[in-house]
Amino acid sequence: MSDCIFCKIVDNEIPAHKLYEDDLVLAFLDISPITKGHTLVIPKVHQESISALAPEYQARLIDVSSKIGKTFVRTQEYDGFNLHLNNGQCAGQVVPHVHMHVVPRIGTDGFHWNWRSLEYKENQIEVLITKFNEKFTT
Numbered sequence: 001m002s003d004c005i006f007c008k009i010v011d012n013e014i015p016a017h018k019l020y021e022d023d024l025v026l027a028f029l030d031i032s033p034i035t036k037g038h039t040l041v042i043p044k045v046h047q048e049s050i051s052a053l054a055p056e057y058q059a060r061l062i063d064v065s066s067k068i069g070k071t072f073v074r075t076q077e078y079d080g081f082n083l084h085l086n087n088g089q090c091a092g093q094v095v096p097h098v099h100m101h102v103v104p105r106i107g108t109d110g111f112h113w114n115w116r117s118l119e120y121k122e123n124q125i126e127v128l129i130t131k132f133n134e135k136f137t138t
């Protein structure tokens, strides 16, 4: 897609610090990292939503993302990693081209996800599961 910044990185029209590339995916350093090593893994085809991405791209995306996280741990500079994908503007997706964030972590890096802890009321769980089952397809 001509005006997509990540497609431009795939096409070498704008520079990026690339870590890995194969026939389906490309991994490069995030320009504004949460931790040093924060990497983005993207499909080499333009698609906004993970749900619309062909299965072989989805599979390669998760496989390469976990291998990149494992590689950072192997350097012995990190103890673990987060895999994080924002799907949709409401979920925090800014760049409309699927991307997995790989965030290498150590306990002392000072970053905390802003998690919260809600509680379900009355029959909310039963309603939620019923609605989910009505729409779920593999």
Ligand code: 5GP
Residues within 6 Å of the ligand: 005, 016, 017, 028, 029, 030, 031, 032, 033, 040, 085, 086, 092, 093, 094, 095, 096
């Ligand atoms: P999102 O919020 O869409 O999940 O994350 C988009 C990510 O893309 C952000 O972490 C941002 O720093 C990164 N990003 C945006 N533009 C560029 C760019 O031109 N180059 C690189 N390497 N990363 C970018």
Ligand code: ZN
Residues within 6 Å of the ligand: 001, 004, 005, 006, 007, 008, 045, 046, 047, 096, 097
């Ligand atoms: Zn794109």
